[in-house]
Amino acid sequence: MVKITIVEDDSLMREELMDILQKAGYEVMAIADFHDVVAQIATLAPDLVLLDVNLPEQSGFEICKSLKLKGIGPILILTSRDKLQDELHGLHLGADDYLTKPCNRDRLLARIQNLLRRFEGQPSLIDGGSFSLDPNTFTLYKGSQSLLLSANEGRILLALVQHRPEIVSKSTLSKILWGTDQYIDENALQVNLTRLRKTLRQLNLEDQIETIRGKGYRLRG
Amino acid sequence: MVKITIVEDDSLMREELMDILQKAGYEVMAIADFHDVVAQIATLAPDLVLLDVNLPEQSGFEICKSLKLKGIGPILILTSRDKLQDELHGLHLGADDYLTKPCNRDRLLARIQNLLRRFEGQPSLIDGGSFSLDPNTFTLYKGSQSLLLSANEGRILLALVQHRPEIVSKSTLSKILWGTDQYIDENALQVNLTRLRKTLRQLNLEDQIETIRGKGYRLRG
DNA sequence: TTAACACTTACAGTTGTTGTAAGGTTGGTA
């Protein structure tokens, strides 16, 4: 069941939206308390957020920005009038789509469907700053390019991405590769790092991995 | 340099769009010949397509659909009036955003920026209906799951996806795998199909490939 | 200058991918 969270202070409008969405088969939750909206939404973990920009406590734009920073899903912004400034502002803050009130039922549902489709089929890639990594198949993406990492390359890079931008010790990497940090084969690890760097060179990402002498490795950014 | 391709038959409008985009720092290319637009765009490999739906030769919607099937995106659709039906139709065909003409300069640029940002980190996956395929690494995605196909498996599935839902003949597949349809090794192809199906079973996608006796294979949907 | 640390390259064992071969199953037709 697809979950949608509505953030709208006008109770009449809110009821109408809930009604439309529920009849369309969505599981709808509305925010009633406008303190700390971002935390509430994060807890609800909806598949889509319907966000009015005119709110009592906090600007909808602020909320939009915070949600995007937390990597929370598609956001459809609602605004009362066709304010161009509002629209531009919202888009720049990372809103995924924009709709003016009062809104046509079919248009609303079409926009929502479109957003959900866009995000649903998307794999859950891990953000590495200037690239993304599929943690499952170790497919590496940069812009529209993609390439495959071998199992060892992928496991090392994944560890680095997950700890970014902190240092990952050799013993940690050793544990990841061979399940133990007891008897580290320093050289084997080294060879695998060389191989990873060589592969990353294909996407001009070689200098992303930084060596911290005596400590380990880390990803820039 | 970000490349944008404009598909617009009204030369006045086209010039204006080109001017706006060039002044904004984009590398702009316009389609002049409206035969086989999709192939032209594929060759240009733009970072974004600005597509008018009212075209002489072929419907903009058809082009939109074909582009999406080829994994080319993002697509910003232009339409003359605020036709709700056009908008809904476009969104359902996978357009990524929608704008009415005549369009405000700032709004156009904001929409484009937004689309580019959205797609920047994103890999260009090809939509296979209930799954997506990275045409480069042959990584297969379904929901949040992903797995890797071998080279042969990937090439077969890619061909099927690109022709969906039409039938792909054995000789076509043979040409894709071995560069020739002259001396088809029916059995070798068959074995590769069995292997692909077996792999797809892991994501419950096995029955996606349908056998058309005497003709070839096709993807459902 | 030196010793510890970091990096590179080549080689061989292992694993995964692919075409071949041989036999089984299915579906339309008489």
Next chain:
DNA sequence: TACCAACCTTACAACAACTGTAAGTGTTAA
């Protein structure tokens, strides 16, 4: 029901990719 062509499955060996080992060459900081 019996037949045949089309389709499917499995096992095997040749081939390519990945990985650890070994034996070196650079680099850094005291």
